[in-house]
Structure formats: structure tokens, C-alpha cells
Amino acid sequence: GAVVSQHPSRVICKSGTSVKIECRSLDFQATTMFWYRQFPKQSLMLMATSNEGSKATYEQGVEKDKFLINHASLTLSTLTVTSAHPEDSSFYICSARARDGVDDSPLHFGNGTRLTVT
């Protein structure tokens, strides 16, 4: 089945530094990828929609200059948390839909990245 690889699975960084998270579709091409953030005991909140070859679409309240998204190819999207602060500590999850997927084709999710900012 379709596989989405997310890396790293865990990262600890110091406040003020930047962290890059990669999301790769391993056996299919993904025109669209989605980035979610999950707080403890909370739902997954959509942060942004990443479209290959164009700018990402951010949800209301998400700072685009802080959460930089790049979708340079049909198999790779990256999320960079810039100048990270402790409040950015969270679980980040990406998902992707196959390029030729029909409207009801499922999203395939990565295993998530646990970010801890000290």
C-alpha cells in the first residue's frame, strides 16, 4: 500500500533554532500534502495545504513566516519551524494524497514528528 515517510520521528532543539521536517511519499506521487499539528489530548489541527510547485495555503492563525513549507517535487514536502520556541513543541503529522487519486481516495499519513523545544 501507499507509504508516507516522515523524518525525523523525534527532534529536540534549543529555543531560537530552526528545525526541518521531511515528508516523503515513497511509492506514489503526491500533488497535495497536508501538515497537521496535534496537541496532547487534542485533535489534529490542519496547519497548511502544500501544493507541488506553488505556495502553500495556510489555515487561519498559522504564521506562514514561522512555519515554512516547501513542496518542490511530487514526492517531497518539508516543514521548517523557524526560530522555534517552547510553545512550538508539539506532534507534527503530514499526509498525502496520490496524484491520480479520485475525490474520495484516502489520505496516507506519516508517523509524525515529536518536536521538543528547550
Add this chain to the structure above:
Amino acid sequence: GNSVTQMEGPVTLSEEAFLTINCTYTATGYPSLFWYVQYPGEGLQLLLKATKADDKGSNKGFEATYRKETTSFHLEKGSVQVSDSAVYFCALRGGSEKLVFGKGTKLTVNP
């Protein structure tokens, strides 16, 4: 806007017990409804889905019926196993590609 409300956990059951996890939604139009499962240490996986009223999604012994009159999509399984221990998310998708998730319900099944 669209929203999903699912019962809060955690839910703890003995093996072979009957499972129900309630899910209700608010949406305009006719959304598609989904249940996703997240096993420990893994990403979310689609468990089942239904795209129109009265549809029943089923997979691995789990079932959920799209009830438009009650705006519900409750997840059920007649006999749970230890391997079903996971977090279950109800979700909907309206006119766009965006999925809206519930908060998740953690299920623990004891032998």
C-alpha cells in the same frame, strides 16, 4: 464551520467485549465521513469510510453507518481484541480536500 465531536476516552474493555465509540458531526452539505486508527508508534490509517447517507463502512470487524438524520457516524465492533488497542479518530471531509478530525478516543483492550 464543519466540526466533529466524538466521545472522550479513554475507553478500557476486556477482550471480546462490544465496542461503541460515538461520533457526531456538524457540516453543511453532504460530507464524507471517516474513521482513522492510530496504533502505538504509528501514523494514522484509514479504517473505514462512508460517502453518503445510510452507507455503512466496514473493515476488520468494525462498522459505522452514516446517519444523516442524527448526524452521527458511531463506530462499533462486536468483539474487540487486544490488538485493537489504539486511538480512534472520527473525521469528515466537506467540499474541499480538508479533513476535520475529532479529538480522538483511546481504546485499551485487556486480555
